[in-house]
Amino acid sequence: MAIQPRLYAKEDRRLGQSRARESVDIPFLIILLLLMSVGLAMLYSASSAQSQYDTGYTDSTKYLQKQAVCAGIGLVAMAALSRIPAGFWLKTAWPLYGISIALLLSVLLFGQSVNGAKRWINIAGLQFQPSEIAKFTLIVLFSRLTKGFGRAAGQFRYGVLGFGAALLGILIPLALEKHLSAIMLMGMVAVVMMYVAGTNPRWLLAGAALAAVFVVVYVSLMGYAGDRITAWLHPEQDPSDTGYQILQSLYAIGSGGVLGLGLGKSKQKYLYLPFQYNDYIFAIICEELGLFGALLIIVLFGALILRGYWIALRAPDRFSTVLGTGLITLIAVQTVLNLGVVTNLLPSTGIALPFFSYGGTALAVNLGEMGILLSISRNRNRATQQEEFL
Numbered sequence: 001m002a003i004q005p006r007l008y009a010k011e012d013r014r015l016g017q018s019r020a021r022e023s024v025d026i027p028f029l030i031i032l033l034l035l036m037s038v039g040l041a042m043l044y045s046a047s048s049a050q051s052q053y054d055t056g057y058t059d060s061t062k063y064l065q066k067q068a069v070c071a072g073i074g075l076v077a078m079a080a081l082s083r084i085p086a087g088f089w090l091k092t093a094w095p096l097y098g099i100s101i102a103l104l105l106s107v108l109l110f111g112q113s114v115n116g117a118k119r120w121i122n123i124a125g126l127q128f129q130p131s132e133i134a135k136f137t138l139i140v141l142f143s144r145l146t147k148g149f150g151r152a153a154g155q156f157r158y159g160v161l162g163f164g165a166a167l168l169g170i171l172i173p174l175a176l177e178k179h180l181s182a183i184m185l186m187g188m189v190a191v192v193m194m195y196v197a198g199t200n201p202r203w204l205l206a207g208a209a210l211a212a213v214f215v216v217v218y219v220s221l222m223g224y225a226g227d228r229i230t231a232w233l234h235p236e237q238d239p240s241d242t243g244y245q246i247l248q249s250l251y252a253i254g255s256g257g258v259l260g261l262g263l264g265k266s267k268q269k270y271l272y273l274p275f276q277y278n279d280y281i282f283a284i285i286c287e288e289l290g291l292f293g294a295l296l297i298i299v300l301f302g303a304l305i306l307r308g309y310w311i312a313l314r315a316p317d318r319f320s321t322v323l324g325t326g327l328i329t330l331i332a333v334q335t336v337l338n339l340g341v342v343t344n345l346l347p348s349t350g351i352a353l354p355f356f357s358y359g360g361t362a363l364a365v366n367l368g369e370m371g372i373l374l375s376i377s378r379n380r381n382r383a384t385q386q387e388e389f390l
Contacts, residue, residue, distance in 0.1 A: 024082055025377035028307045032355075032370055035300050036071060039356035043067055045263060046284040047277035047358060049270045063277055063358050070360030074367030081371030082378070086320045089372070093137075093144035097169070100137040103130035104173035111177075119177055128361040131182040134170050136369060138186055139193070139326035141166055146197040147319040159199035160207070163190065181349040185333055187211055192329045196322055232347035246344050248273040249280050252287040253343065260290030277358045279350060282342040298339070301354075305332045308373055314380040324376045327369045 047063035055062055103121065107130055111121055119129050145166060149158040167190050174182050191204055235243030235250075252268035255261065266287045269276045276284055286294045305328055312324030331354050338353040340346035352359055354366050 022378045022380070024374040025307070025311055025380065028304065028311060028370075028377060029374060031300060031304045031307060032367075035297075035304060035355045036367070038297065038300075040064065040068060040071060041263075042281060042285055042288075042356055043277055043358055045266065045288060046269050046281050048264075050277060053271060066360055067358055067363065070364045071367070073360075074364035077364060077368035078371030078374070081368050082374040084372075084375055086315075086317070086323060086372075086376060089140050089323065090144055090147070090319055093141045096137045097141050097166070100130065100134040101169055101173065104134055104170065104177070106130070108173070108176055119179055131174060131177075131179060132361050132365045134174070135182070135186060135189070135330060136327075136365060138167070138170055138190065139323065139330065142190065142193045142197070142326060143319050143323040146193070146322045149197065151198065153194075153198035154200060156200075156203065159194065159197065160203050163194050163197070163199065164207075181351050184349060185330070185337070185351060188333045189326060189329050193322060193326045196325050229347050232344065235344070245274050245280070246348070249283040249342055250344060252283040256287040256290045256294075258291045260286070260288050260293055263288050279338065279348075279352055279357060280342055281356050281358075282339060282353055285356075301331075301335050304328075305335070311373055311377040311380055315376050316379045320376045320379075324373050327373050330369070331366065 044061065044064040048060040051062035051064075052058075052060050107119060107121055111119065119131060120127050121130060142163060145158075145162060146153060149162060153159040153162075167186070170186065171183055174186075191208065195201065195204060231238070231242040231246055235246045237243060239247055248268055252266065252273055255267070261267070266276075266284050268287055269284055273280055273283060282294070282297075285297060289297075308324065308328030308331070312321050312328060315321040315324055334351055334354050337346060337349055337351045338357070341348050341351070352362055355363065
């Protein structure tokens with residue numbers, strides 16, 4: 001069955017002409033701002049000791065200052081992007097894809113190593129991870145392909161080979177960078193988007209099985225990743241080296257009890273727990289706020305994610321629905337993987353907790369992406385008919 005471009009002619013015009021007719025979704029915006037604010041407060045608490053150590057005990061806000069600046073940039077981006085119609089991203093999908101691949105390849109040539117991983121590049125004094133941009137690009141491109149394929153997404157040629165070819169264009173450079181966490185994250189988001197697009201679930205299950213085989217082979221060949229698996233399964237066997245971080249994380253979680261030690265009163269943040277303000281910030285949250293506070297934050301994430309899906313499912317067109325689904329799925333997968341790692345339910349992946357972990361590029365990009373979801377929410381009550389999903 002050939003793809004019928006005319007089937008979506010009206011949708012194309014609607015996407016290009018859509019404007020902000022309503023206000024953004026207020027509940028989603030409130031939850032988002034609350035998460036970001038709590039995230040900044042917890043970042044300060046978790047990073048204060050490390051900041052004092054790094055500055056010769058003269059400044060406890062080094063990391064907070066940088067994160068706050070990026071939060072401000074992200075909020076401006078969110079406000080601006082919330083007013084840009086979805087049709088803009090439809091038109092820029094392929095150029096963004098080319099730029100992302102070029103940036104990923106540039107890491108292999110000019111990248112800078114941070115904590116032993118070569119995933120950063122520096123442009124005009126700005127250091128960032130191209131993988132953060134690649135995640136967004138993949139979501140936009142998959143949304144574009146979904147609209148283009150239409151009902152043909154149910155065929156192997158389009159639903160598997162079409163999406164798969166686009167996915168490999170980004171995953172191959174990431175594999176060369178040995179960026180397994182980004183590969184896992186993008187793969188999971190891609191599967192959800194392909195399912196929404198109409199790809200046969202049997203093919204998705206087969207692809208998941210192949211991905212599992214790839215991960216096993218990858219881990220067996222890469223000693224760095226293999227050490228993470230060993231530390232996950234038996235952290236107590238090497239408590240001073242490979243198992244040290246996860247053991248310290250579990251100590252922090254356990255010592256928090258039900259109500260916690262109190263905000264700012266963590267003991268593990270005093271250079272006992274590595275990356276206490278980054279990938280493992282949730283352990284500090286558990287230590288200071290206890291089980292009760294940690295559950296409240298999990299509830300906030302759950303509310304944000306469910307409201308995001310609510311917005312996506314009420315979008316006026318298929319492109320916007322798939323785009324919104326991909327953006328909120330990215331937040332959901334990152335959150336689940338990070339919480340799983342910190343509690344040792346999953347092996348270490350290096351994936352940060354959205355809106356909480358230190359990382360200016362990730363925070364600004366995440367806020368900008370939520371701005372696009374807010375843009376989609378402006379038209380959530382428009383009475384339009386989407387084409388059926390297969």
